[in-house]
Amino acid sequence: MTELPGMKGNLGLIGLAVMGQNLILNMNDHGFKVVAYNRTVSKVDEFLKGAAQGTDVIGAYSLQDLVDKLEKPRKIMLMVKAGSVVDDFIEQLLPLLDKGDIIIDGGNANYPDTTRRTRYLSEKGILFVGMGVSGGEEGARHGPSIMPGGDERAWEAVKLIFQAIAAKTPQGEPCCDWVGRDGAGHFVKMVHNGIEYGDMQLICEAYQFMKDGLGMSHEEMHQVFAEWNQTELNSYLIEITASILAYKDEGGEPLVEKILDTAGQKGTGKWTGINALDLGIPLTLISEAVFARCVSSLKEQRTQNSKLFGQKVFPVDGDKKQWVNDLRQALLASKIISYAQGFMLIREAGETYNWNLNYGKTALLWREGCIIRSAFLSNIRDAYENNPDLVFLGTDPYFKNILETCLPAWRKVVAKAIECGIPMPCMASAVTFLDGYTSERLPANLLQAQRDYFGAHTYERTDKPRGEFFHTNWTGKGGDTASTTYDI
Numbered sequence: 001m002t003e004l005p006g007m008k009g010n011l012g013l014i015g016l017a018v019m020g021q022n023l024i025l026n027m028n029d030h031g032f033k034v035v036a037y038n039r040t041v042s043k044v045d046e047f048l049k050g051a052a053q054g055t056d057v058i059g060a061y062s063l064q065d066l067v068d069k070l071e072k073p074r075k076i077m078l079m080v081k082a083g084s085v086v087d088d089f090i091e092q093l094l095p096l097l098d099k100g101d102i103i104i105d106g107g108n109a110n111y112p113d114t115t116r117r118t119r120y121l122s123e124k125g126i127l128f129v130g131m132g133v134s135g136g137e138e139g140a141r142h143g144p145s146i147m148p149g150g151d152e153r154a155w156e157a158v159k160l161i162f163q164a165i166a167a168k169t170p171q172g173e174p175c176c177d178w179v180g181r182d183g184a185g186h187f188v189k190m191v192h193n194g195i196e197y198g199d200m201q202l203i204c205e206a207y208q209f210m211k212d213g214l215g216m217s218h219e220e221m222h223q224v225f226a227e228w229n230q231t232e233l234n235s236y237l238i239e240i241t242a243s244i245l246a247y248k249d250e251g252g253e254p255l256v257e258k259i260l261d262t263a264g265q266k267g268t269g270k271w272t273g274i275n276a277l278d279l280g281i282p283l284t285l286i287s288e289a290v291f292a293r294c295v296s297s298l299k300e301q302r303t304q305n306s307k308l309f310g311q312k313v314f315p316v317d318g319d320k321k322q323w324v325n326d327l328r329q330a331l332l333a334s335k336i337i338s339y340a341q342g343f344m345l346i347r348e349a350g351e352t353y354n355w356n357l358n359y360g361k362t363a364l365l366w367r368e369g370c371i372i373r374s375a376f377l378s379n380i381r382d383a384y385e386n387n388p389d390l391v392f393l394g395t396d397p398y399f400k401n402i403l404e405t406c407l408p409a410w411r412k413v414v415a416k417a418i419e420c421g422i423p424m425p426c427m428a429s430a431v432t433f434l435d436g437y438t439s440e441r442l443p444a445n446l447l448q449a450q451r452d453y454f455g456a457h458t459y460e461r462t463d464k465p466r467g468e469f470f471h472t473n474w475t476g477k478g479g480d481t482a483s484t485t486y487d488i
Contacts, residue, residue: 008071009035009058011161014089015079015107016043019133021051022140023079023106023165028055030164035059037066039080067096073127073157077104082113090117099125102154106133110271111183111190118150118182127154130182132189134370135167143167145370146176147192147362149185149355167369169378175369179362180355187275187349188362191342194272194286196371197265198338199237201289201426206331207241209413213316213422214323218254222246224324232402233332235374263293272345279352281345284433285338288425314420323416326409333406334430339380340393341433347391360384394434403434456481 013024016038024034024047036052037060038044044059060066067074074097078089086105093103103126105114114130121128128150135144146166148155155178166176179185210216210224225242229235249255269290276283295302305311316323343359350357363380366372383396393399410431417424436442451457458469 007033009033009069010071010075011035011158012037012060012066012070012074012076013079014038014066014076016047017079018137019106019140020079021047022137023077023133023144024057025051025055026141026143026165027161028052028057030161032161032164033058035066035069037061037063063092064096067093072098072101074098074101075104075158075161076102077106079106082107082109086113086117090121094124094126097126100127102127102129102157104129104131104148104154104158105186106131108132108189108193108268109183109186110267111187114150114183114186122151127151127157129154129158130186131162132185132192134189134192134366134372136371139167139369139371143175143369145192145365145368145373147179147185147188147365148176149179149181149183149187152178152181167367167373169364169367173364173367175365175367177358177361177365179365180350180357182353182355184350184353184355184357187355188346188357188365190268190271190275191346192366192370192372193268194283194289194345195338195342196237197269197272197289197293198286198342198426199235199335199372201292202285202331202334202338202430203237203241204292205417205422205424205427206327207245209316209327209417209422209424210324212313213417213420214320215315216320218245218256228328228331231328231332232376233328233335233374236371237374260299261296262299263296265290265293269293272342275349276341276345279345279348281341281348282433282437283341283345284429285334285341285426288429292423292425311421313422316416316420323413326413329406329409330413330427333403333410334427335374336376336394336399336403337430337433338426340399343380343393344391358384359388359390392437394437407431407434 010032011027012035013020014037016036024036027034033056035058036044036047041061044061048057048059058069060069076093078086080086080089086107086109090103103121109130118128129148130150132147133144143166146162148162163174163176166174168174179188207221210221222242222245225238225245229238229242244256247255249258269286273283273287273290346357346362347359360381363377363384367377379398380393383393383398384390390396394403414424414428414431448459452459452471453474456471458471460466460468461470
């Protein structure tokens with residue numbers, strides 16, 4: 001359309017790939033006037049003549065043109081590749097903007113970059129928002145989950161737009177609220193993606209147990225996942241798994257079996273694992289999910305080694321129906337551990353970086369629109385509303401009851417998988433974590449003795465107050481000098 005005098009855009013968006021285009025159309029549906037720009041300018045006309053035809057979307061053909069077509073304070077959203085591209089656009093925009101204008105990064109940025117950009121732009125009078133967006137193509141078009149953070153002074157100016165286009169809970173609450181300052185929004189999006197890695201791998205382990213262990217057909221597995229979606233496991237990923245298992249190729253064969261078993265990744269799961277190691281949080285399940293993708297990518301090596309070791313899966317004997325029910329319980333309990341570990345990491349980061357996060361609100365952001373949306377996120381929100389100081393989700397009565405009820409079946413499934421040669425890294429790591437985290441005494445006393453033996457790293461004693469450190473001359477040949485202790 002041709003811009004009329006005085007009809008300036010409410011928001012400019014740079015980056016007309018699939019997410020950018022769909023967010024623009026979503027905003028247009030909600031009555032917002034969007035100015036669209038792309039570095040390859042021809043894509044602007046393609047978009048206006050294609051998907052945006054008949055809408056109120058305005059095209060811009062340079063950054064100056066984009067800025068000129070926006071009402072003040074200008075709100076410019078970047079939907080471009082994470083990393084240096086974002087910094088390049090910021091530098092190009094800076095000379096064109098006035099104090100109080102707002103730049104929003106809606107890509108998958110690494111949260112320290114967002115913290116750096118927020119502070120850098122604040123010094124120049126520009127307000128920066130680092131915003132995690134989840135939901136893929138469909139979510140962007142019809143209602144994503146949105147996790148904004150950065151400079152809170154920008155929130156009032158952008159709140160109306162982003163809460164309007166966000167997904168809504170069954171109660172009508174928008175899955176978009178202010179997360180916290182600096183990189184908090186992108187941090188929460190990063191953990192969301194880590195949990196997504198965990199969820200997907202857990203589902204894959206259940207699928208392999210059914211297919212290779214129980215010898216189930218694709219139709220049977222489709223039915224099981226469709227039924228599971230009517231239980232506490234109700235979620236987007238369970239729903240699409242049922243759909244995938246039912247899908248046939250041109251020859252009437254299950255398409256999923258024609259897909260090469262090598263998984264890709266874009267880095268957010270890896271960042272989550274690295275951050276957990278930095279903060280000392282045992283994010284075991286999500287880290288195993290990242291490593292499972294790494295193992296999957298070593299296809300040639302796996303093929304060679306399967307011949308070398310003669311690797312085969314032994315059938316799982318017993319009542320198939322009972323095993324499927326046990327598997328459902330193992331999946332549910334493991335999934336709870338995945339979220340519990342994710343929230344432990346969010347909590348630690350919130351306290352470390354002084355972000356003042358609301359954990360119940362965070363759960364609500366994920367209730368609809370995003371890839372990990374599931375029914376029990378409402379229960380997570382309730383758990384944090386009942387106890388805002390909750391450290392481990394598993395101690396909330398609702399989740400504690402599920403974990404304890406599922407534990408016998410969970411152990412049974414993991415033990416049987418290991419016995420039969422079915423890899424189950426995430427379900428096994430989940431039950432192992434719970435056993436460790438709920439044990440009053442672990443064998444770390446021996447580990448600390450070893451550290452003191454070879455490195456004079458000292459130890460505390462059970463019969464002395466915490467904070468007193470001791471060293472033993474274990475061999476009679478060492479000295480009395482102890483190593484200094486330090487945190488990593």
